Amino acid sequence: MSASLETAVHPENLRRVVIDPVSRVEGHGKVTILLDDKNKVHQVRLHIVEFRGFEKFIQGRPYWEVPVMVQRLCGICPVSHHLAASKALDHIVGAIHLTPTAEKMRRLMHYGQILQSHALHFFHLSSPDLLFGFDSDMSKRNIIGVAEKHPDTAKRGILLRKFGQEVIRHTAGKRIHGTGAVPGGVNKSLSIAERDELLNDIYQIVSWSRDAVHLVKDMHHQNPELYNSFGSFRANYMSIVGLDGGMDLYHGQLRGRDESGNIIFDGVDYQNYSQLIAEEVKNWSYMKFPYLKSLGTEKGWYRVGPLSRVQNCDFISTPLAEVERRDFAAFSGVMPMHAPLGYHWARMIEMLHAAEMIKELLHDDDIMGDDLMAKGERGNEGVGVIEAPRGTLIHHYRVDENDLVTMCNLIVSTTHNNQAMNEAVRRVAQQYLQGHEVTEGLLNHIEVAIRAFDPCLSCATHALGKMPLQVELLNGAGEQLSTMSRSNNGSICAEV
Amino acid sequence: MDVPVKKLKVATATLAGCFGCHMSFLDIDERLLELIKLVEFDRSPLTDIKHCGPCDIGIIEGGLCNAENVHVLQEFRLNCKTLIAIGACAINGGLPAQRNHLSLPLILEEVYHAQHGLIDGFIPNDPELPLPLDKVYPIHEVVKVDYFIPGCPPSGDAIWKVLTDLLAGREPELGHNLMHYD
Numbered sequence: 061m062s063a064s065l066e067t068a069v070h071p072e073n074l075r076r077v078v079i080d081p082v083s084r085v086e087g088h089g090k091v092t093i094l095l096d097d098k099n100k101v102h103q104v105r106l107h108i109v110e111f112r113g114f115e116k117f118i119q120g121r122p123y124w125e126v127p128v129m130v131q132r133l134c135g136i137c138p139v140s141h142h143l144a145a146s147k148a149l150d151h152i153v154g155a156i157h158l159t160p161t162a163e164k165m166r167r168l169m170h171y172g173q174i175l176q177s178h179a180l181h182f183f184h185l186s187s188p189d190l191l192f193g194f195d196s197d198m199s200k201r202n203i204i205g206v207a208e209k210h211p212d213t214a215k216r217g218i219l220l221r222k223f224g225q226e227v228i229r230h231t232a233g234k235r236i237h238g239t240g241a242v243p244g245g246v247n248k249s250l251s252i253a254e255r256d257e258l259l260n261d262i263y264q265i266v267s268w269s270r271d272a273v274h275l276v277k278d279m280h281h282q283n284p285e286l287y288n289s290f291g292s293f294r295a296n297y298m299s300i301v302g303l304d305g306g307m308d309l310y311h312g313q314l315r316g317r318d319e320s321g322n323i324i325f326d327g328v329d330y331q332n333y334s335q336l337i338a339e340e341v342k343n344w345s346y347m348k349f350p351y352l353k354s355l356g357t358e359k360g361w362y363r364v365g366p367l368s369r370v371q372n373c374d375f376i377s378t379p380l381a382e383v384e385r386r387d388f389a390a391f392s393g394v395m396p397m398h399a400p401l402g403y404h405w406a407r408m409i410e411m412l413h414a415a416e417m418i419k420e421l422l423h424d425d426d427i428m429g430d431d432l433m434a435k436g437e438r439g440n441e442g443v444g445v446i447e448a449p450r451g452t453l454i455h456h457y458r459v460d461e462n463d464l465v466t467m468c469n470l471i472v473s474t475t476h477n478n479q480a481m482n483e484a485v486r487r488v489a490q491q492y493l494q495g496h497e498v499t500e501g502l503l504n505h506i507e508v509a510i511r512a513f514d515p516c517l518s519c520a521t522h523a524l525g526k527m528p529l530q531v532e533l534l535n536g537a538g539e540q541l542s543t544m545s546r547s548n549n550g551s552i553c554a555e556v
Numbered sequence: 557m558d559v560p561v562k563k564l565k566v567a568t569a570t571l572a573g574c575f576g577c578h579m580s581f582l583d584i585d586e587r588l589l590e591l592i593k594l595v596e597f598d599r600s601p602l603t604d605i606k607h608c609g610p611c612d613i614g615i616i617e618g619g620l621c622n623a624e625n626v627h628v629l630q631e632f633r634l635n636c637k638t639l640i641a642i643g644a645c646a647i648n649g650g651l652p653a654q655r656n657h658l659s660l661p662l663i664l665e666e667v668y669h670a671q672h673g674l675i676d677g678f679i680p681n682d683p684e685l686p687l688p689l690d691k692v693y694p695i696h697e698v699v700k701v702d703y704f705i706p707g708c709p710p711s712g713d714a715i716w717k718v719l720t721d722l723l724a725g726r727e728p729e730l731g732h733n734l735m736h737y738d
């Protein structure tokens with residue numbers, strides 16, 4: 061677990077190649093590569109170039125606005141932020157145990173989110189690389205190319221995503237940025253008509269999800285060399301698992317394992333996450349680098365998301381996904397699978413699990429109940445954690461006696477994977493770029509490694525250079541709206 | 557025999573937005589398969605084209621929060637015959653503009669220095685990171701915008717309506733049902 065290739069010793073004489081923006085991912089990121097005149101790679105970095113400062117401007121807002129506001133961090137997984145915030149704020153209203161209807165409605169919404177996000181990521185964004193090849197014709201390497209060559213696959217992807225979005229609409233009122241969860245419960249349950257509408261399609265969805273797992277599984281079996289080695293590195297991994305050790309994407313306790321699969325910690329109540337995890341800032345990225353305090357910054361970084369979850373749990377409660385989990389474990393053998401492309405396979409297993417969970421919940425009459433809200437003793441601090449499509453998502457708030465937020469700390473899924481993604485692109489640079497003339501197809505290999513993690517750079521955060529720099533913002537008429545300048549010491553000042 | 561139709565070129569980009577407007581675009585669901593018979597995508601998060609070439613329609617999600625956003629927007633305006641602002645963030649800054657009443661150095665300080673759980677924080681300071689703007693700006697303050705689709709995000713149906721109107725050479729019209737602001 062080295063940080064080699066993070067920083068070149070003599071960056072001055074090197075040639076800079078940039079991938080900007082990284083495409084077919086959500087949000088903004090870029091990769092810079094420094095090479096010498098023999099094309100030897102000296103430095104590779106994935107930079108997160110946006111800064112939004114959400115944690116600051118949420119302060120001073122009334123807490124009940126928060127579940128609706130935080131969704132705007134991310135339009136791909138708004139439900140995850142919506143639910144993580146609601147779970148944290150359940151502690152503020154003292155409703156740690158929700159009513160059965162509320163908990164099941166939230167779960168239904170969450171599984172709808174997992175299904176739509178995993179389908180989007182696999183079919184719309186990543187499948188072109190896997191179906192056509194990493195250095196295939198750039199103009200066809202997208203969902204439109206897939207629709208031309210494999211129309212059934214493209215159509216299923218679109219319909220799988222659509223179904224997930226419809227589950228969200230029925231539980232949250234709107235496909236994107238709905239309002240279903242509130243601190244202490246939910247604001248609606250399903251009507252019989254809504255349930256029947258979803259029941260109509262769910263069997264087809266489960267079966268397509270299973271086909272999707274098989275599609276990826278076959279790719280691994282057909283080309284194990286590539287799939288096992290591409291960008292592979294060993295790392296610790298973490299997720300929440302249910303109280304019984306089974307996969308639970310909505311609620312549970314934190315469990316972490318080392319690179320050999322041995323437990324590092326287990327059964328940790330996530331209210332105490334800050335005893336476990338700390339974050340480091342690096343000069344060249346707006347995204348922070350979390351690590352396990354007990355192991356330190358060098359050894360303590362870890363991986364989250366589907367590849368971690370499928371290997372971290374003891375079993376999956378739904379039958380079809382459990383069969384697939386066992387196949388996956390048998391394929392990887394005694395050691396956990398570390399290869400980034402394994403993410404796709406694990407992701408499809410989770411999509412199948414989500415589809416099966418939706419089916420189960422649609423057969424449970426509690427989702428049509430009318431006991432929506434729980435109450436309890438008012439608190440002033442709460443942590444909410446959920447397994448979002450991309451991994452463990454942590455929301456932490458403090459609220460004062462006037463109901464205003466005084467502190468907000470967010471560790472989003474993609475942030476946990478920051479070091480891991482950097483590690484993967486460095487490996488790929490060593491495996492494929494070293495000593496070669498850089499081509500578009502080779503650079504796409506780097507992006508393939510990043511895509512495997514399904515990073516959501518929307519959720520992540522922006523920066524400033526050392527040289528004095530000034531930016532002017534002009535309006536359409538060429539009039540100056542504002543200027544920003546940065547001095548030699550990196551401090552910035554703005555004038556309007 | 558198929559007669560090749562001349563496809564219109566469409567480019568899309570996310571600036572300081574949450575990607576939700578792009579997701580809503582995908583909420584046209586199966587109609588995406590119809591759309592790709594009529595249009596060809598240029599730069600977009602869905603393709604690997606990194607710079608916008610000459611296009612018929614450009615769609616921008618998100619406001620301007622850093623220098624890079626401004627460059628991308630200018631590239632779009634220069635290349636796109638029709639430029640559309642999609643969603644609250646592009647139209648008025650949206651939620652990211654909540655930072656506008658705070659000073660930028662203060663926010664950076666808060667997030668990278670004083671934040672809970674941070675060890676030895678400092679403000680990232682590397683030339684590879686684009687300079688943040690003091691405020692988040694709506695895109696029409698910097699370039700001319702031809703159409704605005706309101707909503708956070710506008711529904712897939714609203715986006716479909718505007719695009720099909722434009723493809724048919726009609727003046728886009730949302731009408732009462734598709735016009736909403738939440």
Ligand code: SF4
Pocket residue numbers: 132135572573574575576577617618642643644645646650651707708709
């Ligand atoms: S308008 Fe709403 S959905 Fe669109 S980018 Fe902004 S926050 Fe996201």
